[in-house]
Amino acid sequence: ALFFAAIYIAPLFIWEINIDGLDRLSRDSVCELLEKEGVQIGAFSPSIDRKQVYLNILRSTDEISWISVNLRGSSANVEIIERDTPPVSETRTDAANLVASKSGQIVGADIVRGKLVVQNGKTVKAGDLLVSGVVDSQMMGTRYVYAEGAVLAAVSDDYVIEVPLECAERRYAEEKTLEATLRIFGKSINIFKNYSISYENYDTINRENNLAFWGLDRLPLSICTTVALSYEETPVMLNEDEALNRARAELKSRIAAKDTYAEILAREESYTVRDGVLVYLCRVEAIENIAAVAEFNVR
Numbered sequence: 001a002l003f004f005a006a007i008y009i010a011p012l013f014i015w016e017i018n019i020d021g022l023d024r025l026s027r028d029s030v031c032e033l034l035e036k037e038g039v040q041i042g043a044f045s046p047s048i049d050r051k052q053v054y055l056n057i058l059r060s061t062d063e064i065s066w067i068s069v070n071l072r073g074s075s076a077n078v079e080i081i082e083r084d085t086p087p088v089s090e091t092r093t094d095a096a097n098l099v100a101s102k103s104g105q106i107v108g109a110d111i112v113r114g115k116l117v118v119q120n121g122k123t124v125k126a127g128d129l130l131v132s133g134v135v136d137s138q139m140m141g142t143r144y145v146y147a148e149g150a151v152l153a154a155v156s157d158d159y160v161i162e163v164p165l166e167c168a169e170r171r172y173a174e175e176k177t178l179e180a181t182l183r184i185f186g187k188s189i190n191i192f193k194n195y196s197i198s199y200e201n202y203d204t205i206n207r208e209n210n211l212a213f214w215g216l217d218r219l220p221l222s223i224c225t226t227v228a229l230s231y232e233e234t235p236v237m238l239n240e241d242e243a244l245n246r247a248r249a250e251l252k253s254r255i256a257a258k259d260t261y262a263e264i265l266a267r268e269e270s271y272t273v274r275d276g277v278l279v280y281l282c283r284v285e286a287i288e289n290i291a292a293v294a295e296f297n298v299r
Helices: 002-012 029-037 050-060 240-260
Strands: 016-020 063-070 075-080 097-100 104-113 129-132 134-137 139-146 150-164 166-184 187-193 201-212 221-237 259-274 277-289 290-295
Touching: 016 029, 029 075, 050 063, 063 097, 097 150, 104 129, 129 150, 150 240, 150 290, 166 201, 240 259, 240 277
Parallel strands: 016 075
Antiparallel strands: 063 075, 097 129, 097 290, 104 150, 134 139, 150 277, 166 187, 166 221, 201 221, 259 277
16 A cells, blocks of 8 residues: 555656757766756656746856756656857857868859959869958958858869678577666666577667556556577678669668759769678769868057
8 A cells, every 4th residue: 555655646756857959068968957946856846936947047057058857757858948158169260261161163152251362164173262251342441251162163082892792680589588677766786697598699678668557648657677689690692683682772872871962963983892891982073162261460
C-alpha cells in the first residue's frame, strides 16, 4: 500500500530535468540557475511559480534570451534560447577586400558594399581581387570600407571516388541481454548483469522503458537494459553497376555537404576498374560564389 501510494504521489515531485537548446552554455550552469529558483530534483511541483522562474533567470544572466519550464508528471522539460553574441574571432578590422577563393569565369555579382573591379566574362585565379574596399570619389575622396557581397563564377571541380568491388556485409543475430537496472526516484538498482558472451563481434544498445500506471502520465520508474547484438561479416562482391551506383551516391553526399554551388550546369563522368577497385571520376561544372574576405587595416 505504501509503495502504490508513493507511486501516485511521485508525479507531484520533480525527479528528472531535461534541457533542450544548449549550445554554448553547459547543462550544469543552467541547472545551477534553475536550482536557485527551486527547480531541482525532489522539488514539489505545485509550489513552483514558473512565471517568476522565467523573470528571475532572465534578469540574472545575459546569456539566455528565452526560457520555458514545462512540468509533465515527474519530469521538468526546460527549453532555452541562447542570446546571440558574435564570436571574438569575427571582430572586424578597419576594411576588407573580396578576393577569389578559386579559379573561375565571372558570370554575375551582387555587391552590398565596395567597388567591383571585375567584369562578366573575365577569368580569374585564386587570390585575384574581385571587390575593392578602397573607394575613390571626387566628392568624398578616398574611403575605406568593409567590402561585402557575392561574386558568382562558372567553376570546374574534379571528384575522385574509389569503391572496392569486394566489401563486407554485416548480418546480425538475436540480441542478448547483458544488464538490466531498475531506476526509481533517480536511484539505480541492479537487477541482472552478465557480460560473459561467447562472440567477439557485437554492437551494444542501451534502452530505457518507463513503467506506466493507470491514470498517470509518466513516473520516475523505469527499466534500463543493455543488450548485445552479435554479427558476422561476410565478403560480398559488387558488380560494376552496383559499385558505380555507390560512387554516384557518395558524390551526391559530397556535393550536399559542400553546399556552395548556386547551380550545377553539367557533369562529365567516367570510371575504370583496376586491382579490384572501381575508380570513379566526375567533373562538375557549376555556378559558385567565389568571393572570400581579405581584411586589412588602415593606418
